């Protein structure tokens with residue numbers, strides 16, 4: 001299958017491109033700015049006519065959650081208007097789209113994991129722009145799968161895992177980590193592998209027209225940032241690489257411009273039931289991420 005992956009340079013696009021490289025049935029064209037700028041209709045059209053894709057995966061987005069509070073126009077330009085433009089270009093060619101969204105569409109006040117029928121109630125510009133992007137994609141292209149996820153990390157790039165490692169090697173004393181926000185830590189290579197499996201399902205003849213819609217997709221099991229950091233630390237210690245000291249703090253002790261939803265957890269039953277696809281447990285992701293980081297640092 002021929003894919004366009006927008007947002008090349010991004011964490012998820014890179015993971016997708018890596019997995020695609022080792023998948024003989026996938027020809028992935030990971031395109032970033034300036035070759036594919038979702039603000040520029042001509043670059044979007046050119047990408048579609050050059051690649052002639054069977055399916056597209058939109059990872060291009062404005063993802064700076066705090067900065068978005070000061071740059072709402074840019075956030076909406078990319079996350080709503082850019083998503084619409086990309087989805088419309090796909091629809092004109094009868095090409096399905098997998099579009100990525102986020103737990104920030106919810107306010108995080110529910111006491112149980114979020115299901116797809118829960119009412120979105122974003123409390124940040126980022127969340128509002130992503131919610132409007134979902135709606136734009138839904139309207140632009142009937143053949144859409146919108147995947148809401150969260151807490152993605154990997155051994156490279158900028159994410160929670162690499163931030164903890166950086167801080168552990170540069171900070172004296174224990175690291176303060178928030179212990180009252182819950183989510184499903186999801187290892188980017190696992191997520192990417194699952195997205196490509198999803199693409200195969202969507203293009204398979206037996207799939208028919210079922211399955212279009214919104215889904216929650218994240219690693220099973222949920223935890224807090226503090227417990228996530230502890231799991232990273234324990235895996236690093238057992239690999240005798242690094243010892244990390246941690247101090248649990250509350251959200252109130254960690255000021256951010258944009259509000260952080262306390263509950264970012266997902267119920268992924270609908271996705272599992274529809275596509276029979278599941279991610280490994282979140283702890284398995286941490287183990288693999290530490291192994292991958294170990295291998296890279298031993299080289």
Ligand SMILES: NC(=O)c1ccc[n+]([C@@H]2O[C@H](COP(=O)([O-])OP(=O)(O)OC[C@H]3O[C@@H](n4cnc5c(N)ncnc54)[C@H](OP(=O)(O)O)[C@@H]3O)[C@@H](O)[C@H]2O)c1
Nearest residue numbers: 007009010011012037038060061063100102149150151152
């Ligand atoms: N990471 C997470 O934990 C997480 C959680 C939930 C949902 N998501 C969603 O997953 C998707 C990808 O996330 P990510 O973590 O991979 O984000 P990321 O690392 O910030 O990557 C986003 C990419 O979008 C690109 N981009 C920005 N403006 C663009 C434009 N005008 N045209 C084309 N590309 C543009 C950026 O390119 P430049 O490098 O050129 O700026 C960057 O490569 C986003 O939709 C995000 O909302 C992520």
